Amino acid sequence: MxxxxxxxxxxxxxxxxxxxxxxxxxxxxxxxxxxxxxxxxxxxxxxxxxxxxxxxxxxxxxTPNPGKLVESLRYLGYDNYHAIPDIVDNSVDADAKNIKVLVRSFHNEPEIIIADDGVGMDEEILDQAIRLGSLVEKDSASDLGRFGMGLCTASLSICRQTSVLTKTQDGALLRAVNDVDEVKRHNSFVSVFEKADDEDKELFQSVLGETQSGTIVILRKCDNLQNKNLSIFSKTLAKHMARIFRYFITAGVNISINGNRLEAIDPLEWEDLRTEHFDDGQIEIKINDDGNTVTDTIRVKLSILPESTEGSAAIAQNLKSQGFYILRNNREIVDAHTLDLFSKHNDFNRFRGEIHFTGTLDKYMGVNFTKRDIALHQSLFDQLSQYLTGQLKTIRSRVRKAQQAETPQDVADVHKSVELEIQRKSKLLMTPKAPKEKRESTERKRNGSREKTEDTNQIREPREKQQQGGFAANCRFETASMGESGAIYEAEQQGRTVIVRWNSDHPFYKRFVLENVLDKKIVAASDFLIYSLACAELMWFTNDETVELIHNLKTVMSANMRTLLS
Ligand SMILES: Nc1ncnc2c1ncn2[C@@H]1O[C@H](COP(=O)(O)OP(=O)(O)O)[C@@H](O)[C@H]1O
Ligand SMILES: [Mg+2]
Incomplete structure (x- = not known):
């Protein structure tokens, strides 16, 4: 066919x-x-x-085969902690002042309720709302909804039965129910659609009290929960929602989970007086789309966080949470993204940015309907890149400069002798491969084709397994202040030189290097150990996924050594 x-x-x-x-x-x-x-x-x-x-x-x-389609739609790639916010989006769009999420047990089965005191739905809108692809007008410049799929697909990703109880100011309480098993049984998109009975009224009142209008969405037969422990589930959900809806919470929308009111979590820590507001600017975007010119403004906020001691920040300063947080109509859709503008590196642990756009640019941001990912249009990427690349370089070198630390002369002398020893034995050592003449740029085939050159220090090309023979024959030891909770060392490669950067604040450096400077053998042995680890890291941990792996490994190693040596 x-x-x-x-x-x-x-x-x-x-x-x-x-x-x-x-x-x-x-x-x-x-x-x-x-x-x-x-x-x-x-x-x-x-x-x-x-x-x-x-x-x-x-x-x-x-027409599609309903029984088959409904089951497939359950696996579109939503995770629970983003599906529930998608249902909450509708409450925000309905101008709710109070939004309650309840995660609880009902007849020994998990039940999730999302309730709001927004405008509610009349029969016509409810009829659309429970359909896949509802025909409801949306304002792309302000509404959080977009594709008319959120309510159905988000709830389907979690449960097999979704009930909606809703009431407009002058209307009666209405009830609609979608059930996967019934759709499959009838092989047709059937639903319950009727006036609510006394039991429903009681439930509506018990959750929302005496509200004039509002909606509650009840998810039952929750067979796709990511964590069956409802207490942990609601805590994780609270963290996500406090971040995703931070602008609405700050603007006064009261969102609670199991009765606990959410406080906004701001990854940029913008209100902290110690945070450096690196930029708060606007980019006038202009895109030529098949003869039509689309213009809009993107707001960019860049911050350099104050140094945090372990556990003190709401969001830990690490590879995972550094980067750009993308907000559509003030609602976060993507977190900690590189936008392909930089490679994740410890130097950026204190960097966080926000990119604010309106739904007018959806098409060019490449927002998908689970609102979880973006795929930038080439022209939009170029405009963002032009504005941001230089700033990212500056942020990086500023962090670097702030970290620079003196190496005591006697320690520097030992490092020098170790560097010479390594160079002498380099033909026998397994070292990372030296880069070609000019380091290759990372080419990412996205949006057609695009080539991007990255900071040469940052590119870690996949290397062959064993590269005995001193490709990167040189070694250089440096010292930087990366905080007591930072890693023991950092590894980098520049040309044929492996750079080992000791963290002067870590007890490992203090106990093995500084305190043993008279016993050169111990210092040299420590240098050799860290150098060997650095070579392994540069040879094996070459892409974003594995870089995160080594980061986690080093975090555990550095934390345990800190505890043991302190
Ligand atoms: N809590 C709610 N309060 C009022 N209207 C709602 C609510 N939930 C859904 N709706 C209505 O149902 C429609 C469909 O919702 P949804 O499937 O999430 O798609 P979208 O939000 O993209 O329009 C919404 O546009 C809105 O009109
Ligand atoms: Mg929606």
Whole structure:
């Protein structure tokens, strides 16, 4: 069978428009339809000869198979801690002042309730709300909803039964129920849709009290909970929601989870007087889209956090949480992203940024409907890159400078002799491969094709397993103040030189290096040990995933050594 997609525009490809794409792999079709980057205006399925247009024969009904579709839609890649905020988005859009999330046990089964005192829904809107692809007007510049799919897909990702109780100011309490098992049994998108009974009224009142209007969404048959321990589940959820909705919480929306009011968590720690406000600027974005010029403003906030002692920050200063937090209409959709503008590195642990855009730029930010990921349009990326790359360089070198520490002369002398010893034996050592003439840029094929050169120090190319023979023949020892809770050392490579940077604040450095300077053998042995670890790190931990692995390993090692030596 051959599927023909007509009039596709695709921002990811260099040539902006492909009038028709044909492919003969039918299971791919839903994937393409759900891809926010492809805008498919019409399509047809051809079972006959290739090339013959069927546009005049659109008479056969090919409605989806409800039983199969509903089950597939449960696995779109939502995780619980982002699916619930997607339901809360509707409460925010409904102008709720109070939003309550309850995570509790009902008849020994987990039950999640999202309740709000917003405007509620009348019959017409409720009828749309419980459909996949609701036809409800949205204001892209301010509303959090977008695709008309959030309520259904978010709840489906968690549970098999979703009930909605809702009431407008003058309307009666209405009830609608979607149930996966019923859809499968009838093989049809059936729901309960009726006036609420006394039991519903009691539940509505018990959760929301005497509100004039409001909505409660009840998730039951929760077979997809990421943590069955409801207390841990609600704590994790609270952390995510306090961050995701920080601007709304600060603006006075009262969001509570199991009765505990959320306090906004700001990754940028903007209000902390010790935080450096590195930038709070605006970029006027201009995108030429097939003859139309789209303009909008993106707000950028960059902060350098004050140094934190372990455990004192709401969000730990590490590789995982450094980077850009992306907010759409003031609601965070992505956290700690590099935007492909830098590589994660300990130097950026104290760097956090916010990128604020409005729904007008959805298409160019490449927001998908689980609101969990972005894929930037090339032109938008270029404009952000132009504004941010230089600033990121400055932030990095500022952190570096602040860390610079003196190496006592006697210690420096030992390091020098160790460096010479390593150079002498380099042919016998396993060392990272030396880079080619000029270090290759990291090429990322995203949005068609794009090449990006990164800071040469940062690129860790995959290296062959064993590279005996002194490719990186040189070694240099440096000292930097990275805080007592920082790692014991940092490893970097520059050309043919492996750089080992000792953390002068760590007890390991103090006990093994500083305090033994008279016993050169111990200092040299410590240098050798850390140098060998650094070589292993540079040889093996080469991509984002493994870099995080070594980071975790070093964190545990550094924390345990700190405890044992202090
Ligand atoms: N809590 C709520 N209060 C008022 N209206 C709601 C609520 N939840 C959903 N709706 C209505 O249902 C519609 C569909 O919601 P949803 O499936 O999340 O898609 P979207 O938010 O993208 O429009 C919303 O646009 C809104 O009109
Ligand atoms: Mg929504």
């Amino acid at each position: 051959l599927v023909e997609l007509e009039r596709i525009s695709c921002e990811r490809m260099e040539s902006e428009k492909f009038p028709t794409i044909c492919f003969d792999f039918v299971p791919l079709f839903p994937v393409l339809l759900l891809n926010p980057n492809l805008h498919i205006e019409s399509w047809c399925v051809r079972t006959s000869r290739q090339g013959e247009s069927m546009s005049s024969k659109f008479s056969h009904s090919s």
